[in-house]
Amino acid sequence: MSKNGNGHRDVWNPVKVFIRLFQGVWKKRDEVSGETYLVDSEVVRDDLDDIADEPFINLFNAPNLSxxxxxxxxxxxxxxxxxxxxxxxxxxxxxxxxxxxxxxxxxxxxxxxxxxxxxxxxxxxxxxxx
Structure with missing residues (x-):
């Protein structure tokens, strides 16, 4: 579950690009801030799980009902x-x-x-x- 109510644990960031460089090392590029850094597979998995956690736009903070x-x-x-x-x-x-x-x-x-x-x-x- 998210920590900040918008479906994401970190500050909401709509565009992240992951490129696998070699076994277990990924290049992570944030298209909004322009930052690029190296991360391990666990960070990629956590970011992708977080993005898929809930809808990322919830303007009225409505519950996510079935x-x-x-x-x-x-x-x-x-x-x-x-x-x-x-x-x-x-x-x-x-x-x-x-x-x-x-x-x-x-x-x-x-x-x-x-x-x-x-x-x-x-x-x-x-x-x-x-």
Whole structure:
């Protein structure tokens, strides 16, 4: 677990490059600070484990919940949402959207463009300017 709340034990550093020079010795280059130094395999392993520990951006310091815990936090479950999504369009194939906060469920259609249109209908997003 991280010590500073952002998923990293050290000061957060988004870009680290490791190059193996020879058995057990690595060149570590920090692309943000520009520092370069030699480290052993244990330091590389610790840094990579730390980076993979949690999402590195957590602007609201929200807990890292499993999907089932997230659904439970909103008073529902994946099974209940699946049942509601099946009901709204008879289980047709295609894309669906579930607003688990407001318990609203939408069928979008079978094409990705249908999803974009439905999101715009719901006031989310805007037409692609290109």
């Amino acid at each position: 999907p089932s815990e997230e659904f439970k936090a909103f008073g529902t479950s994946m099974k209940k949402v699946a049942v509601e999504l099946f009901r709204i369009n008879g289980g047709k194939q295609g894309y669906y959207i579930a607003n688990i906060l407001d318990k609203k469920y939408y069928y979008c259609g079978v094409e990705w463009e249908d999803v974009k249109l439905k999101l715009r209908e719901l006031g989310i997003g805007r037409p692609d300017p290109m």
